Amino acid sequence: MSKKKVTLIQEFLKGIWKENPILISLLGLCPTLAVTVSAENGLAMGLAATFVVISSSIIVSMLRKIIPSEVRIASFIVIIATFVTIADRFLAAYFPDISSSLGPFIPLIIVNCMILGRQEAFASKNGIGRSFLDAFGVGLGFTLVLVLLGTIRELFGSGTIFGIQVMWDSFHPWAVMILPPGAFLALGLMIGASNWLNELGEKK
Amino acid sequence: MNLIIIFISAALINNFVLIQFLGICPFVGVSKKMDSAVSMGLAVTFVMVISAAVTWLIYNLILEPTNMQILEYVSFILVIASLVQLVEMFIKKVSKPLYDSLGIFLPLITTNCAILGLALISVLREYSFIQSVVFAVGAGVGFTLALVIMAGIREELELAPVPKHFKGAGITMIIAGCLGLAFMGFSGLI
């Protein structure tokens, strides 16, 4: 794969669909399943992860010539954990309700394979600009899936979207959707649907 | 009594994988074959118990007295990463057959969110030392159980006519959902 041919726009767009971290690469599934009981939670989680992946990519890309390859994973983890702590404390200070409903899943961004994967596969080999676009795309792709999954589960599980009632009055919420098994079922169907859409796209 | 509740809750009712979604990556990745599922489960349980003990000591003896809780995440992940290395070296020295069966899974464990998740939840719930260790054993048993059940089903699944867009990850998720529903039946045990 020659790097020169990949335009900047492609660098950004690939994370959103073609290499979507959740639907295609199946990375970062733990938070995806756990926090998406509502669209709001999905959005908060997605934004926190996007912040972490962008900031760590920039730093890792800046330091890529200095960090010896033997300790690169350890260095990446320290850098990621630092930004995760910053994001976690920020949420705890300014959005205490969201912070307590996401619980341990904000700190668990540290071991999200998606973020470490971006450092290892991309930021440690590319310049700051490209690393930023790559991280931004991946973060956005992650956030979009999280919000979509959160919206679907909230819609059927509570009859609301972002806390606003949208279903008719006599609608009886499907409690299973906000229960843990509903997360697996909804994500399984979404993965199936995205494979189908991809195939349609290729046929054209 | 409380210890029994913690154990049953982590292993069955609030199964670490199927209900709390910790350790999903290996659950999807390593559940294709029965014997590798068993080895992975054992390796994770082993590291989980040791890291639960060590992180508890670090948090309660160093971070809390010095008021440095902000370093919780950085220090936990460094400890877990180096612990995994140590365990790997130790097993290699002590038992060759054990190393051959667990060896390739150990490096994967560092980024297994079940390990860090366990340490964080123990701090969050203010568990005592014994409670954290019991919690870790329960979580490890639950993880192994989920992995083994899933591997059993997936071995059968290879012959089943799955719709092609759902092959692999899609059907795995849906089966995990059904298993989760089944595990919810354990509610009321405590």
Place this chain on the structure above:
Amino acid sequence: MNKSLKMILVLTIITVISGVVLSYWDNFTRPIINEHKTSKLNKLILEILPENNSIEEMKLGEYNLYVGKKDGEIVGIAFKAEGGGYSDIISLIVGMSPDFSKITSLKILSQVETPGLGTKIVDDPSNENPTWFTDQFKNLKIDPEIIYVKNAKPTKENEIQAITGATISSKSVVNLLNTNISKVKKLYIEK
């Protein structure tokens, strides 16, 4: 430069920088977070022991007691307790009259009961009063202990009605209160 020296140096520098950045951030955010925590706890205790104008914390065995006083006189005692529910541990805070004869107020702090059934111990959207379950405990006599009845209105002063479809969750709350109240009462009287 020696390779392993460089490794150690780089890793140390990164960790030190991370520590410095974080401790700065800690100084900045900690007061705000602590404020949230204390205001949450104060609000909670004010809800549980409404007539107090000063709160004293007291350690008694494994319990943290919050003694509410008004003009120097004890008006109520609150403490947290937890125990097994239907799915996992239920934790709650309960306010008692100073002589431990009745409950003045009850609030469930955390639970993961079955949505739509067990969660009615906190919030029952099908009832006109969503908190009817915990409201039953207001001014409930605990002599000799709390009893729950199924599918009927409570008739005695120490009875509450269990939630239909969530008997175990209701029973757990009652058992949790009975065991912990008698324990705290014993410890408190000894003191």
